[in-house]
Amino acid sequence: AQSVTQPDIHITVSEGASLELRCNYSYGATPYLFWYVQSPGQGLQLLLKYFSGDTLVQGIKGFEAEFKRSQSSFNLRKPSVHWSDAAEYFCAVGAILTGGGNKLTFGTGTQLKVEL
Amino acid sequence: DAGITQSPRHKVTETGTPVTLRCHQTENHRYMYWYRQDPGHGLRLIHYSYGVKDTDKGEVSDGYSVSRSKTEDFLLTLESATSSQTSVYFCAISEASGTYEQYFGPGTRLTVT
Numbered sequence: 121a122q123s124v125t126q127p128d129i130h131i132t133v134s135e136g137a138s139l140e141l142r143c144n145y146s147y148g149a150t151p152y153l154f155w156y157v158q159s160p161g162q163g164l165q166l167l168l169k170y171f172s173g174d175t176l177v178q179g180i181k182g183f184e185a186e187f188k189r190s191q192s193s194f195n196l197r198k199p200s201v202h203w204s205d206a207a208e209y210f211c212a213v214g215a216i217l218t219g220g221g222n223k224l225t226f227g228t229g230t231q232l233k234v235e236l
Numbered sequence: 237d238a239g240i241t242q243s244p245r246h247k248v249t250e251t252g253t254p255v256t257l258r259c260h261q262t263e264n265h266r267y268m269y270w271y272r273q274d275p276g277h278g279l280r281l282i283h284y285s286y287g288v289k290d291t292d293k294g295e296v297s298d299g300y301s302v303s304r305s306k307t308e309d310f311l312l313t314l315e316s317a318t319s320s321q322t323s324v325y326f327c328a329i330s331e332a333s334g335t336y337e338q339y340f341g342p343g344t345r346l347t348v349t
Contacts, residue, residue, distance in 0.1 A: 223281055
């Protein structure tokens with residue numbers, strides 16, 4: 121069964137500083153990997169995804185993530201954080217379901233606080 | 237944003253009462269999902285649908301049932317609500333091809349007293 125670990129529950133960074141959120145996954149085959157962001161009281165918004173090809177993927181809002189198969193990691197990065205990036209971030213791994221579709225297994229999330 | 241609405245957005249109910257949550261999409265996507273979100277657990281899949289009248293269980297399906305009579309609507313029913321079902325419930329949709337990325341609705345906050 122697949123699993124996702126986000127080792128950092130809370131992270132605080134200063135506005136303008138760089139950011140890296142860690143994600144480690146466990147999955148037997150080539151994984152579908154996703155990062156989502158959730159603002160308070162809102163649903164989840166897809167930031168970026170990886171399935172194959174270039175291991176460095178670009179997403180929305182200036183985020184990128186790098187897939188490292190040898191480390192089973194898919195860390196999210198941003199070179200310069202803005203106050204509006206304060207939110208909770210979820211990493212997820214997907215597995216194809218019987219009948220199609222894609223079951224997402226989520227990590228427990230990392231809460232990002234941005235200091236002005 | 238994907239056209240997904242959930243109703244109601246907030247609900248307080250008593251233990252033992254039936255509750256139905258509705259998810260409605262305007263994207264004509266084939267796959268629909270129900271998740272619950274609880275602190276320390278992330279999101280967990282309750283049930284999903286791969287077409288009209290085609291549904292299957294997820295990892296936390298006990299105490300829940302679903303129905304999908306139309307492409308656009310996916311209903312989640314708690315037959316007899318319990319306090320352990322107090323949670324935030326999210327509906328998601330995905331297309332029938334590609335990487336199946338999922339798009340989420342705004343959520344329903346359910347409190348069972």
